[in-house]
Amino acid sequence: PTTVLAYQHFQTFKERLKGLPCRVDYLSRARTSAQAKAAIKGLAEGEVNILIGTHRILGKDVRFKDLGLLIIDEEQKFGVSVKEKLRQLKVNVDTLTMTATPIPRTLQFSLMGARDLSVIQTPPPNRYPVQTEVHTFNEEVIVDAVNFEMSRNGQVFFVNNRISNLVELKALIERHIPDCRVCIGHGQMEPAELEKIIFDFVNYDYDVLLATTIIESGIDIPNANTIIINQAQNFGLSDLHQMRGRVGRSNKKAFCYLLAPPLSSLTPEAKRRLQAIENFSDLGSGIHIAMQDLDIRGAGNMLGAEQSGFIADLGYETYQKILSEAVRELKTDEFADLYADELKADGGVISGEQFVDECQVESDLELLLPADYVTGSSERMLLYRELDGLTLDKDVDAFRSRLEDRFGPIPPETEELLRIVPLRRLAARLGVEKVFLKGGRMSLFFVSNPDSPYYQSQAFGKVIAYMMKYTRRCDLREQNNKRSMLVKDVRTVEEAVCVLQEVVAMQVEG
Incomplete structure (x- = not known):
């Protein structure tokens, strides 16, 4: 879903497949038109074996010679229409979707057996759960968190989803911690400029990265082990879990601070989201968070593009029962002649x-x-x-x-x-x-x-x-x-x- 993540995957694949007769290329808005043309030409002629890309893969000029496998990483970032377009790249393509927090509808598809679901619950060795705390916006909490991380030579993510406030927050941190190196990154920057900032941060040229939610999609920076999320009540449950997943990726203890107004002033749904993310902090708890999300938001329309439905009012089991009864009724009534053999066999x-x-x-x-x-x-x-x-x-x-x-x-x-x-x-x-x-x-x-x-x-x-x-x-x-x-x-x-x-x-x- 993002240029930075596509580039990271490209580097990983290139490194792993070095010396093998396999050509890896990538497509995103960060590539020059000449590079993109070369990649698309190689793809049509079958010279490119693995293509990694953002939504750019859906461009009308992209043609695959013989597509066999489609992998969608960070699936929660793609809308229904985009996923359907991806599937239409080829009728019988094998599809693997990967995510730490499946969106409610995808989770429902797998729970009802329409898709296979496998859960990796075993964390890599030497990983610790991320300590998650909910606070009101407090300069002292922010300063203490940044100071502690800097004292152990670590780095900090500070997520604030309003671009207009980023400069103020930078000034606040620099005022209290003069030796702190702060950089700003957001989606309205030029792709090359944003990539440079991210890679400088990876290379430890900065201590704090002040950013919008662009960091949530899979970026792997093992040295960053504290994340502060401002106005956390405005984020979805999977967003919060994904952003928390940016830290705790090494053998150091990681911290996640959620800054929000007092819980008493929040809507019931926002309160439930913050409580869920605080309670489920164990490694491999993404599936539990996704279940909570399914319960809070509803599963949406199974066949259409609507993302939310009335399942929350009925409960999952009852919804499934009504659905299967309706399908069975149609089989034995309106479409009885089509299903005559199946009904006979049953x-x-x-x-x-x-x-x-x-x-x-x-x-x-x-x-x-x-x-x-x-x-x-x-x-x-x-x-x-x-x-x-x-x-x-x-x-x-x-x-x-x-x-x-x-x-x-x-x-x-x-x-x-x-x-x-x-x-x-x-x-x-x-x-x-x-x-x-x-x-x-x-x-x-x-x-x-x-x-x-x-x-x-x-x-x-x-x-x-x-x-x-x-x-x-x-x-x-x-x-x-x-x-x-x-x-x-x-x-x-x-x-x-x-x-x-x-x-x-x-x-x-x-």
Whole structure:
């Protein structure tokens, strides 16, 4: 997203790939027109193997001979339209987006399974968490922070997002600390001038860099280990985390000072942002901050360009449930002919109708992944979540073989847990909203609306036919307009599945 970061990446790639038959080039507004033309020509002819660039890559004159991989660094800095344009560079290009703080919509895409997400939570060796403190604007705090950093030969970032105030702040620091070397950097400068200032700062020609948020995108200066952010309440959560990430990049203890008005005078959202950034200061906590951001801002419209939505009012789980219900409704109604094969394979439709979207199971049986089988609690939670999303037998078989491969022979209570998947699927096919397996009995609670067409359907006919065949074992009940059937002598999930399989197989006349 910035010329400085693109140049840094270019230098790193050039250094790492030195001596290999690989040509690296970069594009940004900082390059002369002759350099840019040469890079674009080499790209079109396939001579440039790796191109690093800013938004300049989206220029109409940029043509790739054979693009295979697109990597978007600092993804939170690119808008929806820019990311879509990047994807259109080639239809089937592999895309990797990298960021310490994914924007809410990207995070939501990965949480709902539309994109893969991998989290690197292990920090590099000898790194310390950045000590984060919230203060009101105070000359004493600023002077003490700068003096302390200078006393250990370190450097300081001072972020102030109003260009007009930068000169005043420079005068303030120089007045209190006469031997402090201060430089100013912001986006309205000429690219060459800004680059020179950044590189002079990297070379330790200055002690304090007074800048706007241009420093937040990935610049790596290990000697700078204190950052002061003025008017912190005006920044987004990911902005604050990204700027804090500019310090603490070596084996020294780093400090981040957030200067803001008293918390009591801030909006609830601003207060939550500052509290979140102060609380989550551990290394690798970017994903927690992104989750907080998702909670504060909402996830936005999944298919359009709007960046904020009503998810915060509903909660993430409910939003996802409503969304999947709407998609399922369209599949079985308006677009039923398009999805006929898939619906057939799911076994979820009887005579073209499905009366229950989801079936809940409650049980007093021992159904779990034992702690001595899967020892990590977070690993168990991930496995439970994965199992909850399964519907087909082939998926359960694949899940079972993965468990055996990773953890060894499957214990009986886990085998019973795996049988819950076919139980729920069969119950949903029969119009059962809830299944209770308690005290050696199974209770099936049918569609709650007594006027539902379900009660004239073939599915309910099969239930009645089963009950007529086993009158002593079954008992049909109606309480508070809720209809249910009790089946005796069902002591395991395996027996419950056998009962429902028999019901599904019943022949109904007419």
